[in-house]
Amino acid sequence: MAKRILGIDPGLLHTGWAIIDAQGPSRHYVASGVILPPKNETMANRLACIFRGVSEICEKFSPDELSIEIIFVNTNAKTSLVLGQARAAAIVAAAIREIPVFEYEPNKIKKALTCAGHADKDQVYKMVKMFLPLANPKTPDESDAIAIALAHANSMQIRAF
C-alpha cells in the first residue's frame, strides 16, 4: 500500500513542504511549496503561521507520516534555537492529528539521496529531479522538503526488505 509522506524543511522565514507517495521502490510527486510567515510579524504570530500552514496541508493531503530534520546545536546556537521553535510549530500540527513523526539527521537525508553526507543544495536539487521528474521546486527550501520526504521513503523501503 502506498504511503503518503509529508516532508518539512522548517524555518521562521521560509518553511518548505512537500507531499510524495511511496510504494515499494516507486515514488510519486504530489505537491510542494513554501510557507512564508510575514517578516514584520512577532515571533509568536510567525510560529502560528507555520502551524496553520502545516495544518492546512495535513487537511488537504492527509499524509500518513511526517518526515523532518533533527536539529543539532551548531556553531550558531541562537539560530538553532529559533529553528527549533519553527520545527516545533510544524511538528505539533502533525502530532495533534496523530500523524507519526520521523526525524532524520541532516547528513543522513543527504546521504540517502546523493550517497554523500555533505551534498550542497544544487546536488540535492539534481537528485530530487532525478527521483521525481515532475517536481519543479522553485526554492532550496522546497527542494530540501522534497529531499526530506524522499529520504524517509527510502529509509522505509530499506526497513521493508
Add this chain to the structure above:
Amino acid sequence: MAKRILGIDPGLLHTGWAIIDAQGPSRHYVASGVILPPKNETMANRLACIFRGVSEICEKFSPDELSIEIIFVNTNAKTSLVLGQARAAAIVAAAIREIPVFEYEPNKIKKALTCAGHADKDQVYKMVKMFLPLANPKTPDESDAIAIALAHANSMQIRAF
C-alpha cells in the same frame, strides 16, 4: 477593566501554568497547575500534549494575554533547544487564538517580584504567596508560572502610569 493573564513556564517534562486577573494594582488568583507530557512518549507527542494542555486552558479560562519567558542559549545549548520547542508548542496554542504573547527575560521576571534578578525558587514562591495568598503552588513550575503572570501584570501596571 481587568485583564486575565495566562503565565506559562514551559518544559518538556513539566509545563507550569497559571491564570490571574489584574486590574490596576489588584491581583486575583484564578487557577494554576502543571501539564505533564508522558515521559515514555516521543518528543512529537510530548509537544502535542503541551499544545493540547494550553489549548484546553485557553478554552476554559479565556485569557486576554499570555506571558512567557524568553529563552537564551545558556551553557547547555542542547537543553535550551529542547526548552525552545516546548515553549513554541505553548506559544502556538495561544497565538492561533489571537491571544497576544508577551515575552520577558528570566531575570526581569524575578526582579519584578523580588527586586533581585537572581532570586531562587524559594524566594519566588514566597513572593507569589505574598502577592496572591490564595495561590497554593505545589511545584516550582507552578510557582514560576504564577510569577511569570504576575511579572506581566506588574509590567502592564508600570506602563499604565
